[in-house]
Amino acid sequence: ALLRLPPGSWTINGLHPSLSGAKPDLYYAASLPASVATKCAAGKTVDVTLTTKSPAPSWVSGDTSLPATAFQHALVGRPLPKILVKEWLGGTNPLPKTLKGKVMLVYLWATWCGPCKRVSPMMAELHARLARRGLVFVPTSVDRDRLALQDYVEAESSGAAPVAWVGPQPLAKLPIRGIPTVVAIDDEGIVRAVHTGTGVGVDTWTKWLGERLDEAQGKRPRTRIAPPKVVAKPKAKPKKSRRKRAKKRKRR
Numbered sequence: 001a002l003l004r005l006p007p008g009s010w011t012i013n014g015l016h017p018s019l020s021g022a023k024p025d026l027y028y029a030a031s032l033p034a035s036v037a038t039k040c041a042a043g044k045t046v047d048v049t050l051t052t053k054s055p056a057p058s059w060v061s062g063d064t065s066l067p068a069t070a071f072q073h074a075l076v077g078r079p080l081p082k083i084l085v086k087e088w089l090g091g092t093n094p095l096p097k098t099l100k101g102k103v104m105l106v107y108l109w110a111t112w113c114g115p116c117k118r119v120s121p122m123m124a125e126l127h128a129r130l131a132r133r134g135l136v137f138v139p140t141s142v143d144r145d146r147l148a149l150q151d152y153v154e155a156e157s158s159g160a161a162p163v164a165w166v167g168p169q170p171l172a173k174l175p176i177r178g179i180p181t182v183v184a185i186d187d188e189g190i191v192r193a194v195h196t197g198t199g200v201g202v203d204t205w206t207k208w209l210g211e212r213l214d215e216a217q218g219k220r221p222r223t224r225i226a227p228p229k230v231v232a233k234p235k236a237k238p239k240k241s242r243r244k245r246a247k248k249r250k251r252r
Contacts, residue, residue, distance in 0.1 A: 073194035091162030106183040187216035
């Protein structure tokens with residue numbers, strides 16, 4: 001479809017094109033805080049082409065709810081340990097002074113990660129859908145190669161959230177088995193869910209995060225959670241000394 005704009009001042013809203021088949025189409029329909037103002041010169045017309053979206057891939061919808069393992073992770077119910085950010089790429093530090101009324105989504109990924117290429121577009125769409133409601137989206141790169149990350153950010157992340165480059169150290173320090181990993185943190189700074197891998201669709205995340213935002217903003221009762229129970233390992237029996245074993249053999 002071809003949309004012809006007459007001379008005048010126009011505002012084009014949108015930061016993120018939405019996924020194939022995903023709805024709503026955020027790039028053209030959503031009114032996002034940041035916009036681009038375009039003024040048409042007198043006597044000229046600007047042509048804007050809108051393309052038809054392809055059907056959604058089967059993995060976009062994913063499961064209808066987060067898996068139980070997301071709430072059984074060792075980090076759930078506790079504050080997320082501090083992660084040192086080496087540099088912010090594609091923008092300045094977006095972290096707010098307080099999480100009051102907000103929910104933070106930390107997305108651990110890397111440019112070399114195959115599954116991340118499927119999850120990253122969904123994370124960008126979540127940011128577009130829920131940023132105005134209070135979602136703080138923090139894409140966190142564990143890349144070792146800063147230059148590779150810089151090239152990726154410049155090519156793929158125009159208008160997206162700034163990327164926190166932390167390097168590979170967090171994967172060794174945190175109880176996380178791999179990437180992509182999504183960590184959801186509530187307004188009290190407590191980890192509420194941790195999911196590694198694919199399988200959870202954008203609509204499922206939107207619904208679950210929307211509920212957490214409603215809790216943070218007092219629109220629904222807060223769900224209290226307790227940290228997963230850590231099963232203590234049975235204590236090993238103390239080994240007998242050589243002298244005690246020798247005395248036992250003499251008695252026999």
